[in-house]
Amino acid sequence: MEFAKGHGTGNDFVIVPDLEDALPLKDAQVALLCDRRFGIGGDGLLRVAPSDDPAAAWFMDYRNADGSIAEMCGNGVRVFARYLLEKGLAEGPEIRVATRAGIKTVTVADGGSGELRVDMGSAAFGPTSQASVEGFTWPGQAVSMGNPHLVCQLGDDAELEALELFHQPRYDAALFPDGVNVEFVVGTAPHVRMRVHERGVGETASCGTGACAVGAVALRHAGLETGTCKVDVPGGTLTITVTEDTLFMTGPAVIVAEGAFRL
């Protein structure tokens, strides 16, 4: 089976081209491919399949490392678009990608940085809630970016660094019946820093949709309806811009390897 490997700010993905839609992957197969000892290794898998939607040629079939399906992946959609560009499956500067959270338009950013900008659609704010790790509890803001997030503000860098994110933080399962990605943030807009525990994965070096949720919350905390917020993640920096109509995320996306896997 042909594969490629790519990442966006250290959030890494196994990419499986399935251009004839002939390779429906079972959960266990996805988990094996994403396993860092027994497989290729990745936080998730991006299957490149034809789209049913006439507005986009390709569908991003995103799966978490444990095989579970998620609605959206922000770093994944940039890596997916980079793969389409490198393989000649799409032409820039605008690439439309079908996802479970609707069509996302990815644009090659101006200025030769090589970064990609995605129109992610507006952040949808939910109720406030809370998350707990190792007996400590923080208030949090529920935000949907197509997939569920809980953004928790911490006091300072030392508190963020001391967090043990080996296990899923505790959360209100009635509010998040399908699980939730939990972001822990320090700082204020226009520049914040975060760590994340992803549903179906564990702690990752970055989460694009998480950074979008964090940027939107940081701007709102600063009393801003629109604006730009840089979000530092362990694997780099993402730039989040909120406009009256939508939210853009800009960041890197690179393909680092290609090969064949014996499935």
Ligand SMILES: N[C@@H](CCC[C@H](N)C(=O)O)C(=O)O
């Ligand atoms: N890493 C992703 C988010 C992937 C999905 C998430 N784990 C979920 O289950 O919702 C991103 O970059 O957005």
